[in-house]
Amino acid sequence: MKSLAYYDGKIGAPEELTIPFNDRSHFFGDGVYDATVSGNHQPYLLQEHLDRFYTSAQALDIKIGMSKADLHALIIHLDQQVEGNAHFVYWQVTRGCDTRNHAYADTMTGKLWVMIRPKKLSDPSIPVKLITLEDTRFLHCNLKTLNLLPSVMASQKAEKAGAFEAVLYRGDVVTECAHSNVSILKDGVLRTHPSDRFILRGIARMRLIEACYRLGILVEERAFTLSELMEADEVIVTSSTNFCLHASHINGIPVGGQDAHRLSAIEHEVIQEYLAFTGCKSILD
Numbered sequence: 001m002k003s004l005a006y007y008d009g010k011i012g013a014p015e016e017l018t019i020p021f022n023d024r025s026h027f028f029g030d031g032v033y034d035a036t037v038s039g040n041h042q043p044y045l046l047q048e049h050l051d052r053f054y055t056s057a058q059a060l061d062i063k064i065g066m067s068k069a070d071l072h073a074l075i076i077h078l079d080q081q082v083e084g085n086a087h088f089v090y091w092q093v094t095r096g097c098d099t100r101n102h103a104y105a106d107t108m109t110g111k112l113w114v115m116i117r118p119k120k121l122s123d124p125s126i127p128v129k130l131i132t133l134e135d136t137r138f139l140h141c142n143l144k145t146l147n148l149l150p151s152v153m154a155s156q157k158a159e160k161a162g163a164f165e166a167v168l169y170r171g172d173v174v175t176e177c178a179h180s181n182v183s184i185l186k187d188g189v190l191r192t193h194p195s196d197r198f199i200l201r202g203i204a205r206m207r208l209i210e211a212c213y214r215l216g217i218l219v220e221e222r223a224f225t226l227s228e229l230m231e232a233d234e235v236i237v238t239s240s241t242n243f244c245l246h247a248s249h250i251n252g253i254p255v256g257g258q259d260a261h262r263l264s265a266i267e268h269e270v271i272q273e274y275l276a277f278t279g280c281k282s283i284l285d
Helices: 024-028 046-059 068-079 149-160 203-215 226-230 260-278
Strands: 004-007 010-012 031-039 086-094 111-118 128-134 165-170 173-177 181-186 189-192 218-221 234-239 243-250
Touching (some): 031 046, 031 260, 046 086, 128 234, 181 226, 203 243
Parallel strands (some): 189 218
Antiparallel strands (some): 031 086, 173 181, 181 234
16 A cells, blocks of 8 residues: 554554544644654664653553554554655654543543554755744653644744754753754754753754764753854754755754754764665665
C-alpha cells in the first residue's frame, strides 16, 4: 500500500478509517505522540522513540493498552506493508473515548493510532532558512502532547515567510523550533539548550551530541541567546525526520558558514549512523 493507518485494532488506508466522535483527541487534544523515519523498512531508533512515547503517556496518566514490545512489533509489521524505501512513521495514543467532560475516568484505556506514509528525507547539503518567534507555548514542552496549535501557527508563519522552521525564544533565550531542536556551533563548541521543561528532549538532538563527542567536539548544554544565535559560526536544526540541517538565513539575515569543516564532519557522522542502522546506501534513497 502507498500509505497505511491503524486505529484501535483496525488497519486500512488513512482515508478508510474512521475515529469515534467521542475520542478525547477531538475535544481536548488529549494524547501524546512520537514519530521517526524508516529506511529499507527499518524504523530508525524505534526503541528510543517508544521509550519517550511511553514516558510522555505515563507523565499524563494515559494508559496504553499495548506493551512496548507489542507496539514495536506492530509498527515494524505495518511498515513492511508500505511501498517505497523511505517512510514517515507516526503513532499516537489518545486517552480514550467518553462523553465530553474535562475530568476523565481512571479506568479509561487509551486508543492507539499509527500512520505510515512515504517520505523522502531532506538533503543535508542544502541549507535552510529560519525565522524567529516568541515562544508562547505552555510549560509541557518536554512532552510530545497533541496540543500543537502554537507549533502549527509558528510553522505556518515560517511557511509564509519562505522559511523551513521557526526558532522560538522566551525573553532573549532561544528554546527550540516549532517542530525541531536548534543548536549552534561557536568557536569549535556545540551549544544546545539543556533538556528541561522548555524543550523536547529530541532524539536527533541526542544523536547530534553523541556525534560531537565521538568527533572530539566540546558540547555545552546551556541556554543561548538570540544574539548568540545570530552570531554563531553555524546554526544546526535537528529532528527525527530531517536529522541534521544547517541554516543560511534567519529573518532574512545571513548566518553561519563560518565552520564548514566541523559542520560537514558532524553531518557525515549523523548520516552514517542512520545508513548503518537501516542498511540504506544513501540518505536520499
